[in-house]
Amino acid sequence: MHFAKPLAGRTSLALGFFLALSISEGLVVRAQTAPSDVAAGQKLFRANCAGCHKWHGGGGGGYGGDALSLRKTKLDRAAIIETIGCGRPGTGMPYHLRDAYENGACYGLKENDVANGMALAANNFLRPTEIAAIADYVIANVKGRGEPNYAECVAFFGTGSRVCNIYGDQRTAGAATK
Amino acid sequence: MDRNRSRLFGGCALGLVLALGLMGKPAGAQDVTDQRLLNADQEEGNWILHHKDYSAQRFSTLNQINAGNVKDLRVAWTLQLGGVEGGGIWSHGGLEGTPLAENGFLYVTDGWGSLYKIDTHGGQGVLMWKMDPKTDHDWAGAIACCGVDNRGAAFWHNLVVTHTLDGRLIATDKETGKILWQRQVANPDKGEVVTGAPLVVHDMAITGVAGAEYGIRGWIAATDLNTHQELWRTYTIPAKGEPGSETWKDDHDALATGGGSTWVTGSYDPATDTIVWGVGNPGPDWDNAYRPGDNLYTDSTLGLDAKTGQIKWHFQHTPNDPFDYDSVAENVLVDVNGQKLALEADRNGVGYAVDRTNGKFVWALPFVKQFTWTKGIDPTTGRPVDYDPSKGVQTYVASVTPSRTNKVTTICPGNMGGKNWPPTAYNPTLHLWYIPVIESCNRITVEETIPGKSFKPREGFTGGGPSDPIRITGSVTAIDVTTGKMAGKAETPYPMLGGLLATPDLVFAGQPDGKVMALDAKSLATLWEFNTGGGVSAPPMTFTVDGKQYIALLVGQGGAWDKWFIDSTPDLKRIAPGSTLYVFRL
Numbered sequence: 108m109h110f111a112k113p114l115a116g117r118t119s120l121a122l123g124f125f126l127a128l129s130i131s132e133g134l135v136v137r138a139q140t141a142p143s144d145v146a147a148g149q150k151l152f153r154a155n156c157a158g159c160h161k162w163h164g165g166g167g168g169g170y171g172g173d174a175l176s177l178r179k180t181k182l183d184r185a186a187i188i189e190t191i192g193c194g195r196p197g198t199g200m201p202y203h204l205r206d207a208y209e210n211g212a213c214y215g216l217k218e219n220d221v222a223n224g225m226a227l228a229a230n231n232f233l234r235p236t237e238i239a240a241i242a243d244y245v246i247a248n249v250k251g252r253g254e255p256n257y258a259e260c261v262a263f264f265g266t267g268s269r270v271c272n273i274y275g276d277q278r279t280a281g282a283a284t285k
Numbered sequence: 286m287d288r289n290r291s292r293l294f295g296g297c298a299l300g301l302v303l304a305l306g307l308m309g310k311p312a313g314a315q316d317v318t319d320q321r322l323l324n325a326d327q328e329e330g331n332w333i334l335h336h337k338d339y340s341a342q343r344f345s346t347l348n349q350i351n352a353g354n355v356k357d358l359r360v361a362w363t364l365q366l367g368g369v370e371g372g373g374i375w376s377h378g379g380l381e382g383t384p385l386a387e388n389g390f391l392y393v394t395d396g397w398g399s400l401y402k403i404d405t406h407g408g409q410g411v412l413m414w415k416m417d418p419k420t421d422h423d424w425a426g427a428i429a430c431c432g433v434d435n436r437g438a439a440f441w442h443n444l445v446v447t448h449t450l451d452g453r454l455i456a457t458d459k460e461t462g463k464i465l466w467q468r469q470v471a472n473p474d475k476g477e478v479v480t481g482a483p484l485v486v487h488d489m490a491i492t493g494v495a496g497a498e499y500g501i502r503g504w505i506a507a508t509d510l511n512t513h514q515e516l517w518r519t520y521t522i523p524a525k526g527e528p529g530s531e532t533w534k535d536d537h538d539a540l541a542t543g544g545g546s547t548w549v550t551g552s553y554d555p556a557t558d559t560i561v562w563g564v565g566n567p568g569p570d571w572d573n574a575y576r577p578g579d580n581l582y583t584d585s586t587l588g589l590d591a592k593t594g595q596i597k598w599h600f601q602h603t604p605n606d607p608f609d610y611d612s613v614a615e616n617v618l619v620d621v622n623g624q625k626l627a628l629e630a631d632r633n634g635v636g637y638a639v640d641r642t643n644g645k646f647v648w649a650l651p652f653v654k655q656f657t658w659t660k661g662i663d664p665t666t667g668r669p670v671d672y673d674p675s676k677g678v679q680t681y682v683a684s685v686t687p688s689r690t691n692k693v694t695t696i697c698p699g700n701m702g703g704k705n706w707p708p709t710a711y712n713p714t715l716h717l718w719y720i721p722v723i724e725s726c727n728r729i730t731v732e733e734t735i736p737g738k739s740f741k742p743r744e745g746f747t748g749g750g751p752s753d754p755i756r757i758t759g760s761v762t763a764i765d766v767t768t769g770k771m772a773g774k775a776e777t778p779y780p781m782l783g784g785l786l787a788t789p790d791l792v793f794a795g796q797p798d799g800k801v802m803a804l805d806a807k808s809l810a811t812l813w814e815f816n817t818g819g820g821v822s823a824p825p826m827t828f829t830v831d832g833k834q835y836i837a838l839l840v841g842q843g844g845a846w847d848k849w850f851i852d853s854t855p856d857l858k859r860i861a862p863g864s865t866l867y868v869f870r871l
Contacts, residue, residue, distance in 0.1 A: 154376060157374050158374040158375075158848055161374075161744070161745075162374075162427065165744075167739075167744055167745045168569065168570075168571075168732050168745045168746070168747035168748055168749050168750050169430070169498060169745030169747050169750055170430055170431065170498065170745075170747075170750060170751065170845060170848075170849040171750060171848075171849060172730060172750035172751065172752050173730050173732045173749050173750045174750075198730070198752075199730065199750055199752045201852075223754065224753075224754020224755060224852070225754065227752060227753075227754065227852050228852065228855070230847065230848065230851060230858065264423045267423075268421050268422065268423035268424045269421050269424040269473070269474075270373070270421070270423035270424045270427050272424075272474055273474050273742050273743055
């Protein structure tokens with residue numbers, strides 16, 4: 108599954124314009140998008156975020172770097188959108204907006220301002236609407252949750268797999284492959 | 286063995302019968318006995334063990350394709366395989382396997398463990414059957430640190446034996462492709478998955494496990510192929526009180542989650558009945574203050590008694606490892622200067638030779654261009670010179686070593702190596718050992734691991750993580766095994782993620798940008814190159830059919846690179862997943 112959807116010339120121009128406006132207002136990519144489809148957000152989360160933040164958003168160490176917990180995050184929707192789009196230079200959190208560091212849209216920084224290799228690009232870039240959908244999913248289903256549980260796991264993966272066994276549902280536990 | 290093929294194969298049968306008729310001999314499976322496996326190097330046109338023979342030299346004596354004519358090598362045929370779908374945290378599967386070849390039939394696996402039998406007679410590749418083990422994608426894929434991978438199959442009599450990512454050993458009938466039996470060897474509920482090819486020795490299939498990034502306690506297990514029962518399981522991390530446990534000096538049972546994966550197929554020395562197998566990193570990877578002590582048998586090579594699995598000897602490369610410098614590498618068994626050596630190219634960037642009868646150190650040589658974590662290897666002990674036996678927590682070159690006080694740091698080689706799983710190859714005439722090198726540095730961020738809190742089943746247990754702001758390249762580096770000195774380095778624009786094949790005067794390699802190449806065995810000059818148009822992360826092999834030599838290679842970006850390490854090779858982002866078998870001929 109790849110969600111790389113290159114921003115076509117016009118869209119990117121428009122985005123640049125919007126971002127430039129945002130900066131002048133000191134808002135920086137805090138897009139005012141309407142709440143979106145949470146199911147779509149979940150799909151996008153799975154494809155783009157779960158590798159580092161885990162399916163449950165709890166994060167932790169791993170080859171994806173040391174991802175923070177989105178269950179415990181204090182960030183609001185706008186700040187989550189900003190973090191997804193701009194990443195966090197100097198950490199393992201990549202930016203998901205193709206033009207994040209081309210026109211000062213992120214933290215007012217351009218490519219040359221960010222020390223070489225400090226701002227990491229995501230494997231797949233996302234459109235602003237996709238980023239908003241992920242943020243809405245994080246707010247609705249991840250932020251503020253306690254320990255992950257079986258129901259939440261099944262809601263994420265479905266029931267076809269033993270991936271949720273360890274959360275204690277006995278219906279599937281130990282169902283060996285024959 | 287069911288000879289009644291026409292009923293089994295339906296439409297395929299006619300073609301097969303014709304092919305057999307033309308060949309004028311009963312092709313198909315022969316019994317793969319212990320004796321044949323012991324003499325695998327003498328079956329010139331076949332490739333019946335994962336690493337070609339028990340010594341893991343990956344050297345073929347075939348020389349129809351040679352330095353003089355390799356420029357004319359071209360694609361004979363290709364075959365699309367499957368297994369490209371995602372699962373767990375992975376958006377796609379990939380190919381890392383080495384095909385097996387017997388009497389003109391190839392046996393290959395895809396990342397999810399499907400096994401394909403391909404008839405290569407008549408200059409083409411015809412799929413005879415596919416065994417799909419119905420791997421539980423999310424169960425396994427959510428805890429596979431490093432991709433949806435399967436490195437190949439093993440033969441035993443009329444069976445083809447394979448693993449699945451979700452931890453099973455599967456025995457398939459070579460003629461029909463039917464699963465005859467299977468056994469759960471590893472437990473994904475504990476964070477264990479299996480990616481390596483089985484090693485068949487005597488009547489056992491040896492299984493290695495992956496999961497040191499998930500707090501497993503590693504092991505190597507032997508399944509009796511006659512009874513389907515486990516014969517032995519040797520843990521690579523001792524239990525409390527066992528020999529080696531004194532090298533875990535903490536007070537919070539770090540042993541129990543100590544890592545020590547074994548996911549690269551080992552080698553076997555029949556003369557001493559010893560299995561030689563590499564062991565991976567300790568867990569948590571980068572927070573070595575959590576586990577003071579040398580942490581045996583992590584980052585070690587083990588010599589195991591084949592009958593019992595007992596550890597006869599060990600040699601450790603990176604004690605109390607703070608870098609993720611696995612020693613999950615194949616050991617290449619060679620005899621030179623009257624010495625019986627085991628050669629290992631380590632993630633830590635050093636090539637080692639030890640005496641394979643007792644594990645005694647012989648020589649070591651750093652084979653990477655950038656090497657910062659230690660000032661060197663002690664020529665008498667084989668230990669890093671900055672190793673301090675009086676310290677529980679090693680700091681090596683402290684300014685670069687990840688630690689609780691040096692939380693963001695750049696290490697060379699990076700945590701992928703050095704040399705990762707892709708196999709080396711050895712030319713026994715030239716005494717040259719070829720290493721597929723990742724020329725790298727990367728950045729490590731340390732997170733302190735908290736006893737009783739940080740470990741959760743199926744969750745990452747790494748004490749931090751890598752990131753890759755620095756460009757990574759590669760090389761094929763040759764070491765003269767008679768002297769332990771470097772004999773050449775052919776630099777490549779990308780890291781070597783696929784492994785090597787040696788023939789009398791050539792070395793074959795593939796690159797993650799899709800290029801396949803043949804190098805001159807002595808000068809390492811590129812004599813032939815072809816772009817497959819996909820990512821290569823599997824080793825080439827060679828075989829004959831109808832009297833002609835072919836080179837076969839799986840193409841389809843596998844492993845962890847495009848998910849975790851792509852920032853170091855940004856132009857590889859354009860490579861799409863794929864799943865193709867390429868076969869070349871003159």
